[in-house]
Amino acid sequence: MTIDLSTSAADGVATAIDVAAERERTVGTRRRHYFNAAGAGLPSDAVVEAVIDHLRTEQHVGGYEAANRAAPALDGVYADAASLLNAQPDEIALFDSATTGLRVVFDALRLGRGDTVIAPRSSYVSQALRLLSLRDYDGVELVVLPNGADGALDLDALDEALHAAGPGAVLSAVHVPTSSGLVEPIEEIGRIARAHGARYILDATQSVGQICIDVDRVGCDVLVTTGRKFLRGPRGTGFAFLRRSFLDQLAPWAPDVRGSDWTGFDEWMMSSPARKLETWESSVAGRVGLGVALREALERGLPATERHLVDLGVDLRDRLAGITGVEIADPPRSPSSIVTFTVAGHAPRDIAAALRERRIDSIAIPAGHAQWDLGDRGLPGVVRLSPHVYNDETDATALLDAVADLARQVR
Template identity: 40%
Template sequence: MDVETLRQDTPGTANRIHLNNAGAGLMSRQTLRAVTSHLELEAAIGGYEAAGQERDRIDSTYGHIARLVGGRAHEIALSDNSTHAWNTAFYSMTFKPGDRILTGRAEYGSNVLAYLQTARRTGAEVVVVPNDESGQLDTTALADLIDDRTKLVGITHVPTSGGLVNPAAEIGRITRAAGVPFLLDATQSVGQFPVDVAELGCDMLTATGRKFLRGPRGTGFLWVRPEALAYLEPRVIEIAAATWDGKRSFTWNDGARRFETWEVSYASVLGLSAAVQQCLDIGMDEIGRRTLALGTYLRDKLDAVPAVTTYDLGRRRCAIVTCKAENMTTADVATALAGHGINVSTTDPVQTQFDAEDRDVHPLVRLSPHYYNTEAEIDRAVEVLTELTSAC
């Protein structure tokens, strides 16, 4: 991987050490051009006319995303973010009293709220699968908990609050054998390392454009296995999702596009398409090796700082690294690093409620390198953090 060329194509690397890719990755120049050129075209000839002129490029987005996750173009629905894509899938399911929704301790906060709301509305039960001794979801416990009342297994692949990578492929094998739908939130994994829906065995997968894919904010997508359409009934319908029969009925559009809305920011879609194409051009295997190596390098460096403790769980860990510094609040650490031109983020208990119930560690400092970061940048971030803790 030619990291220096990639950095030259990433304007943000010139003035910051960006270790907040789990929040939003830095866009490349080609992604930025895709967005701005379409906005300029809209301004020049009109929004509808610009969309018509660029229709082939817009439509190619579905094929790019499908290649990225190992699916097919008609299995992709575009969305304005991952949470809306996830809600689109989840709220398309029907639950009744006594039904069970199985999830993990690493589940994302918005997903948890949706489970709790559905349980309140329908009488369904939310069951939290325990972690194993490493801190990842216990797949043996999951298999034991699945019964004829289980209507969904909803899992976050990589949590927003740490470097854990849940064993999604094993979860997929369990759910397929049991005939239970599997909804995978891959918001933090798509773009960070290879994700293949056939290997994972999920029935629905959601992701965002703004994080490790390095796309613009306001983009995301849903992948749906065709067989899952038999039990998914979109809760919102509009002219992009279905065809009126001319009388008093309608037919859902084929494939996943029945989950889309008609109005879309096509500039953002083209930006997402460019970002995904860049991932495909570089190669997700190469990206995964580089990004995971940087995460390991960073975690090892932080573990060597006496006043810093890392908190990442699981047998397999990724490029999200969480830590605490002695005698400094998490917010103060993030602010101090920002003062040195180093972007990081922080975790919050409301982002992973079930994890917060289990571990009294949040808030944490969250650092998340990507393939365009360098070891020298990581060294500098650790050096600053060492100086900060030494001064306390």
């Protein structure tokens, strides 16, 4: 199948994506064929301008006064992050990355001997390392679930593991991994987690901004994401949804002046909303830029964006699979824009480097970033592509021609 990459067909439900307009407002599309949204999506010019404007204001009036002036925009970040996920603004906490969000949440769970954490093969490297360290230093029981035939986590195995662990087990789930186009069945996972009284923490770093998420349908207690990938925000931004009814279960490891009050010589108290997990200091400029990116994502529309990006993924996979020597590495259940592949006779990092020389941005993911996935599948690495709404047919043609040339070089 070859789809028209200039616009996606509208069906009356979702509006078509205006690819030309997205390119027009994204200067990074002019000089490169950029396929690395899963690393860091290209920000729009308005996102970058907002960051620079805020830094200019800091330059003239100082960081605190600049933050005062940006207060409405900063409130908008909470409101827009919440509306993206069907949550409430006071259920949002801002962080500098998804990893920080996950770390703070897992610290606040205060897990130890007697606790069980259940994780899928799709776990991100830093979270897997965290869970292994909880096992090795804190005596937490760690269960890594097998996958089913479709490459997603095995729901029966999840059910059994949660049954064996009993109520209160922690499920460290993932929506879309770093290492493939897999989309985990997060709503079914939520139903099983709820049936067992498990605590459901979802890493949606690769899906927020790409795939529609309604936290009530998912039923997660916590969702963590980053700003710089499919949301196209600045680096050094991220946020979490923390369900209001779950907040009492989180006791911040390092309470901060941002979310706690020192009320007397011997007394202190935490504020109740999600912000109790934040820290006072942050890149305000980054958050202002994140606000612009969130607004743009909402205005573009998540259903239209999702449909368009899934189509891009399908199209790229189909066309790559037609090149002799190319193997698609995505599991069968991969309705996302992330596409992974290998080329016979070439190391993934050499492919990525050769593409870069032709001004095509991809990335090589080594097994060391996904031992429970790539390592377990016997893949030393893959090349990962992740198009966004600003990619058009000129990008796709340049990419596919380059991969075909490279694949021919060993034959």
